[in-house]
Amino acid sequence: MTQKDFFNARSTFDTGSGQATLYRLSALGNIDRLPFSIKIMLESVLRNCDGTLVTEEDVKTLANYNAKSPAPVEIPFNLARVVMQDFTGVPAVVDLAAMRAAAKRLGGDPKKINPLIPVDLVIDHSVQVDYFGTLDALKLNAAVEFERNQERYEFLRWGQQAFSNFRVVPPATGIIHQVNLEFLAKVVTLRDGVAIPDTLVGTDSHTTMINGLGVVGWGVGGIEAEAVMLGQPLYILTPKVVGMKLTGHLREGVTATDLALTVTQILRKHGVVEKFVEFYGAGLSQMSLADRATIANMAPEYGATMGYFPIDAETLNFLRRTGHSAAEIMLVERYAKEQGLFRTDETPDPEFTETLELNLADVVPSLAGPKRPQDRVALSDMKKSFESALVAPVKDRGFGLSADELSRKAIVKDGEMAGRRDREIGHGAVVIAAITSCTNTSNPSVLLAAGLVAKKAVERGLKPPTYVKTTLAPGSKVVTEYLKEAGVLPYLEQIGFDVVAYGCTTCIGNSGPLPQAVSNAVTEGNLVAAAVLSGNRNFEGRVHPIVKANYLASPPLVVAYALAGTVDIDFASEPIGMDKGGQPVMLKDLWPTQQEVSDLIASSIKPEMFAKSYGNVFDGNPQWNAIPVTGGDLYQWTETSTYIQHPPFFSEMTLAVPSIKPLSNLRVLAIFGDSVTTDHISPAGNIAEQSPAGQYLISKGVPKKDFNQYGTRRGNDQVMTRGTFANIRIKNLMVPGVEGGVTIHQPAGERMSIYDAALKYKSAGTYSVVLAGKEYGTGSSRDYAAKGPYLQGVRAVIAESFERIHRSNLVGMGILPLQFKDGQNVEALGLTGKEVIEIVGLGDDLQPRQDVLVKATKDGGSIVEFKATVRIDTPIEVEYYRNGGILQTVLRKLVKEA
Numbered sequence: 053m054t055q056k057d058f059f060n061a062r063s064t065f066d067t068g069s070g071q072a073t074l075y076r077l078s079a080l081g082n083i084d085r086l087p088f089s090i091k092i093m094l095e096s097v098l099r100n101c102d103g104t105l106v107t108e109e110d111v112k113t114l115a116n117y118n119a120k121s122p123a124p125v126e127i128p129f130n131l132a133r134v135v136m137q138d139f140t141g142v143p144a145v146v147d148l149a150a151m152r153a154a155a156k157r158l159g160g161d162p163k164k165i166n167p168l169i170p171v172d173l174v175i176d177h178s179v180q181v182d183y184f185g186t187l188d189a190l191k192l193n194a195a196v197e198f199e200r201n202q203e204r205y206e207f208l209r210w211g212q213q214a215f216s217n218f219r220v221v222p223p224a225t226g227i228i229h230q231v232n233l234e235f236l237a238k239v240v241t242l243r244d245g246v247a248i249p250d251t252l253v254g255t256d257s258h259t260t261m262i263n264g265l266g267v268v269g270w271g272v273g274g275i276e277a278e279a280v281m282l283g284q285p286l287y288i289l290t291p292k293v294v295g296m297k298l299t300g301h302l303r304e305g306v307t308a309t310d311l312a313l314t315v316t317q318i319l320r321k322h323g324v325v326e327k328f329v330e331f332y333g334a335g336l337s338q339m340s341l342a343d344r345a346t347i348a349n350m351a352p353e354y355g356a357t358m359g360y361f362p363i364d365a366e367t368l369n370f371l372r373r374t375g376h377s378a379a380e381i382m383l384v385e386r387y388a389k390e391q392g393l394f395r396t397d398e399t400p401d402p403e404f405t406e407t408l409e410l411n412l413a414d415v416v417p418s419l420a421g422p423k424r425p426q427d428r429v430a431l432s433d434m435k436k437s438f439e440s441a442l443v444a445p446v447k448d449r450g451f452g453l454s455a456d457e458l459s460r461k462a463i464v465k466d467g468e469m470a471g472r473r474d475r476e477i478g479h480g481a482v483v484i485a486a487i488t489s490c491t492n493t494s495n496p497s498v499l500l501a502a503g504l505v506a507k508k509a510v511e512r513g514l515k516p517p518t519y520v521k522t523t524l525a526p527g528s529k530v531v532t533e534y535l536k537e538a539g540v541l542p543y544l545e546q547i548g549f550d551v552v553a554y555g556c557t558t559c560i561g562n563s564g565p566l567p568q569a570v571s572n573a574v575t576e577g578n579l580v581a582a583a584v585l586s587g588n589r590n591f592e593g594r595v596h597p598i599v600k601a602n603y604l605a606s607p608p609l610v611v612a613y614a615l616a617g618t619v620d621i622d623f624a625s626e627p628i629g630m631d632k633g634g635q636p637v638m639l640k641d642l643w644p645t646q647q648e649v650s651d652l653i654a655s656s657i658k659p660e661m662f663a664k665s666y667g668n669v670f671d672g673n674p675q676w677n678a679i680p681v682t683g684g685d686l687y688q689w690t691e692t693s694t695y696i697q698h699p700p701f702f703s704e705m706t707l708a709v710p711s712i713k714p715l716s717n718l719r720v721l722a723i724f725g726d727s728v729t730t731d732h733i734s735p736a737g738n739i740a741e742q743s744p745a746g747q748y749l750i751s752k753g754v755p756k757k758d759f760n761q762y763g764t765r766r767g768n769d770q771v772m773t774r775g776t777f778a779n780i781r782i783k784n785l786m787v788p789g790v791e792g793g794v795t796i797h798q799p800a801g802e803r804m805s806i807y808d809a810a811l812k813y814k815s816a817g818t819y820s821v822v823l824a825g826k827e828y829g830t831g832s833s834r835d836y837a838a839k840g841p842y843l844q845g846v847r848a849v850i851a852e853s854f855e856r857i858h859r860s861n862l863v864g865m866g867i868l869p870l871q872f873k874d875g876q877n878v879e880a881l882g883l884t885g886k887e888v889i890e891i892v893g894l895g896d897d898l899q900p901r902q903d904v905l906v907k908a909t910k911d912g913g914s915i916v917e918f919k920a921t922v923r924i925d926t927p928i929e930v931e932y933y934r935n936g937g938i939l940q941t942v943l944r945k946l947v948k949e950a
Contacts, residue, residue, distance in 0.1 A: 058101050058108050065247070065390050068382035073246045075099040077391050080115040084392060087293040087330045087402040088362040090117050091393060092249045092268045093129055099248065100130045105285060114290065119403040122292055126926040128285035131269075132241065132251045133170040134277050137228040139177040139560070139763040140255035142204055143835055144274040145211045146699060146767045148281075149687040151943050154702035160947030162685055167217040168283035172236055173208065174221040174228035178764050179555040181486075181564035184523050187545065189552040194224050197553075198675050200760045203695035204767060209681045221669055222676035226554050228254070229261040229490035230527030233345055234374050235666045237267050239367060240387045247387045253280055257352035257832045257857065258490055258588060264345030265370065266363035266388075271352065273861035274835035279938045282946070287928040291357060293328040294319075295404030298335030300413040304646055307498050308343040309586065309606030310418045312350045312491065313428045315410065319354035320426035322408060325827075326856045329356040330404065334397050335412050336361065341370035342495040349491045350588055352831070353425040357856060362395035363388045375662035421590050421603035422582070423449045424727070431609070435622040438480055438601065442580060447725075451580050451600060453479075462577025464519045465569045475519055478620075479580045483570050484599060485516065485614030486523045487549060487607045489559035489587035493527030496534060498586070500652045502549075502607035503540025504644035509615055510543045512641070513632035517617035519570045522548035525557040529665040538656035549611065559587030560832075561737035562761060563596045574598050584613040591731045591831060593781035597738055612639055694752050696767040700843070705940055707947060712896050712934050715847055715868065718889040719813050721820035722777060722795050722806055723785040723878055728824055729831035730858060732782040734840060735762035735775025743793075744774035744807040766836060769843060776840025777806040785878070786885040798886055799911075810844035820844070821889050823878050824851035829858025838865040848891060850906065850920055852877050859923055864938040868894075869923040870904065881918055886911055898933070900925050 055062075061079035064071045075098050077083055077091060086094070094114045100106045106128050113123055136144060152162035178201050183192040198205070205223075212220045221231055238250045252269040253259065259271040272286070280286050296319070302311060319329060329351065331344075344361045351359040363384065371381045388394040417431035422441050427449070429437045442458060444450020464475045492498050509515075516522055524544060526532055532551055535541040544550075557563065563583070565571070574581045575598055582601040583590075590602035603619060613619060616628050627636035671677060682688065689698040724732075739746050739759040748770060749759055765771040777784075778793035786796050787803065796802070797809040804812075813820050822841065828851035829837060838861035841849075848868040862869045868891070887908035894904060901921055908916040924933055935941040 055099070056102055058103070059098065059111065061098055065386065067247065067386055069379045072242055074387065074390060080111070083115060085400065085403045086117055087119070087295070087328070087404060088393060088395065089268055089293060089328050089330050089358070089360040090114065091391070092251065093127060095249055095391065096130050096251060097127060099246070106130070117290070119293060119405050122290040122405065124289060126287045126289055126928065129288055130285050131169065131253055131280055132248055133172070134167070134281050135228060135232055135236065135252055135254040135259065136171065136173045136274070136277065137177050137256050138173060138175040138204070138208070139766055140274045140835060141173040142208065142767045143839070144255060144278050145208065146696060147274070147278055147701070147939060148215065149211070150699050150702055151939060152686055153698070154705060154943060155947055156686065158707055158947045164946045165282070166215055167281040169217060169281065171218045171281055172221060173219070174225070174231050175208070175223045176227045176555040177560055177562070178204070178223060179553040179557060180562040180761065181523050181552050181557050184521055184552050185548045185550060187550055189550050193553050197223060200758065201764055203693055204764060205676070205679050206682070207687070207696045207767065209679045210683045210687060213681055214683065214685060214687070219670055222673035224554050224673060225669060226526070226528030227490045227493060227556055228256060229258050229349065230494045232262055233265060233494055234528055234530065234662060235669065237262055237265055238380060239266055239363065239371070239384045242383070247383065249393070253277055253286060255835070258349050260351035260358045261345050261349035261490055261494065263348035263351070263358050263360045264341055266361060266367045268358070268360065270358040271857060273838065273857055273864060275838065275861055275864035275938050279942050282942050284942060287926050289925060291326070291328045292405040293330050294322070294324050294356070295402065295407045296329055296331050297333035297407060297409040298331055298339070298412060299333050299409065300335055300411040301338050302412045302415060305643060306415050306417060307501065307606040307608065308346045308495055309492055309498055311343065311412065311415050312346045313418045313420045313604065314415045315347050316350050316354045316420070316426050317428040318408065318410065319356065323355070325355040327356055327405070329354070329359045330402070331359065331361050332401055336364065336395070337366070337397055338412070339366070340497065341366050342497065345494050346491060350425070353588055363393055364395040373657065373659060375659040417609070419603045419605045419609065422601035423590065423592055425588060425590055425604055432624060435620055438619050441601070442479055453580070460577050460579060462573035462579055464573040466518050475517055477519060477573060477579065480601065480618045480620035481579065481581050482520050482584055482613050482617055482619060483566055483574065483581045484521045484558060484563055484583035484585065484596060485610050486525070486558035486563065486583065486585040486587070487610050488523065488525045488557050488585055490527055490556070491588040492586040492607055493525070493531060496653050496657055497649055498607045499531060499535065500538055500540065500656070501644050501649050502611050503535055503538060503544055504648060504652070505608045505611045505642045506547050506549065507540055507543040508642040509611070510546050512637050514615050514629045514637060515547050516614040520548070520614050520617055521563070521566055522614050523552045523558060524549040525553045525555060526551060529554060530661045533661040533665070534656045538652045547611070547615070558583070558585050558595060559589055560763065561594050566596065566598070571598060582619045584610050584619065586610050589831065591729050593779050594731050594737065597780055608643065612642065694749060694754055694768060694771070695765055697769055699769045701937070701939065702943065705936070705943070707944055709935055709944065712894055712898050714894045715819070715891040717818060718821040718848065718891070719798055719818055720786070720823060720885040720887060720889065721810055721813070721844070721846060722822050723883070723885050724822070724824040724828070725783065725785060726825035727827045727830055728782070730829055730834040730837040731831050732779045733777060733829065734834035734837035735772050735778060736834070737762060739775065740780070743778055744805055745771050745778065748774055769839070772836045772840055773843040774807050776836065776844055796885065807844065814845040818845070819847040821848045821850060822846055823883060823885070824849060825877060826852040827855055828853065829855040831855070835861060838862050838867060842867055854923060863924055863929045863933055866933060866936040868933070870906070870920040871923050873919055873921070876918055881908070881916055883908060883916065887916070896934070898922065898924070898930055900927060900930060
């Protein structure tokens, strides 16, 4: 059927390889001063205007975008594609398989449950660093990965053949965001003869890395992504766009990582949650695309929906460098110029909601930590900052040590390992040094700088102490190729930075076990040990359970801290080590110049490397190809599987849409403070043997050595529900002074795990509520941060504020997000967790962001009443909530259409 053309915008243009259709933005009047990101959204709305899902009014509203005060209306945004990684992708495919089963039960056609737009799943989150410091580490870790994840990979192989529009990039290829940047993204693509901008959502917060390439896209929960896959528009409130003007040049010795951490601190302080950030100014022309991607990657850390860099000459240069065809590049250039989407230094500045400015010359070498990515520390202040954190109160993100505890030491009994000697360590000992994560492993400038630091260290005879676990996990195989070509990979290997995997590893908690001697020393000494990683996340308990201080840093600084063996050092005045002649070696002696790095980039990176690495990307892994594929259109569930289980989300669903009803007799499951992350809520990292999840696996005959990570078991709701709120660092204020997933079950006042309390409430027919402070749900877009609480019986969360994706995910699971009024919170209202909660005023007439009355009945019968705002923000979200969630909404629609 021919798409309607309400605005006479359909036209043709010469792509350089023939004629193609486009929908001209100029047909909507003068839109030259719109932010580039808004123009790309406008093109989608214009092209998809059908008078029903996307109306003429939707087009007019966005075309008349008022930057200073955007209209508070929702925009139906149709995306070009979806990307997923396997942690979030497996449960999404499990849900699709469950939806097929439900469609058949309800009398529909299971084959209608199928991605309607292209979906790529990149397997990059499953590999763990069990082996390191050896040339065989890559092969050994890959072997263990396939052994541990056989069931999951069999399931994904089934999905690959059962669903159309669904491709899987096998393990050991690269990190999703770098594969997306280097290979999957087209910037502009042709679909049925129509040229369209390459837009996407991804089931990973750091999908925003693609913004560096001029592609509009951001992270959503798996729940939202599934709806987009099934043909639903993504409904988003007309965004505010913060313009960040970049001027000047980075100084000698300053890296893209330092810039990204600086931008993160500035924007987090300014406040950009639920806003777009768009970068502009002459400084863009001085930045490589890899540097842009490093900044865009960190958008979740500064809180923005995305951090967008417009298409320009550097975009085209990057496409050439990464092996794209001349026809593809010509299409991007001609389309962008036809549509007014191509930026030059002469382009007038767009009109933004707010503006900020940063002179790149003001950026200094930096780290971030020890507990949050926005807490930047200048390298020159690092020693002082760490020592201050040791004694700072825990509530101020310190470690709360007393004066007596500062001098604690422990012995790493390396003498038990052949050829090694015992070493004394104290607070700040670096036990993990990891070049990891999409943030930096897309960027040749910092990776080659790390290689040069390693080269100079080897030449001076320096090596890291034996207690440092050193790892290199490149974002793609191309990285290994150019490190070899540059001649620096052997030097990285000589100081322990062997390639251990092509995957996310340390940044997502897959750092693997520490050597037992190191683990024993840290635990027995009760030390604040440190990790230094080139990642984007350093929340408590994420990197490794016993490593308390975690710092984000550029790859060359990761190498430097590995060599020093401690973060309690001032590199300006203290030597990093002693050379073969007994002379002190300072950091400045090892640090490369920008010219050295630039020369290596020019001589070592070739387009042919990308063509070679991605030439057979979907079928180039023999281990993956050897996995047997079973089943047809419907997945054959097995009760014995501990990885893949049929989730219960649709088990009681009927075609009738239920009414919205008040919530009453809710018990408080937990009370949390500020900045509770999805890492705290959703199961992640190691599965403790004595935890409810660990005990479940043991009951199923799984030995401890085969527990794997929570992330790899996200296809099993039984494991995930038991692991929800089980993070070892989570602090439930109902149990003051205690870390871990424990609570007080009411009314008996009995202390138990949060899971056991939730199960006890559910068994008695009682649902529960969670109370929280500011920024509830920050961090990765983990769908089980919403699914897990729902399965535990949580039906409402009342918080001072929410992170964007998590708030949306709560609605998508049928959990009611409520926001305290300004000036009110748990403490101000005197809530203790012993109350019975009732939410009054919910009904079928529910409106977005309306107020409701919350009644909290205390032990003695007294009642605390307060109003809260329903954070269901759009009319379509009201429908999702009414249906019990996004997937139920879509499933009913598809079955009824059959």
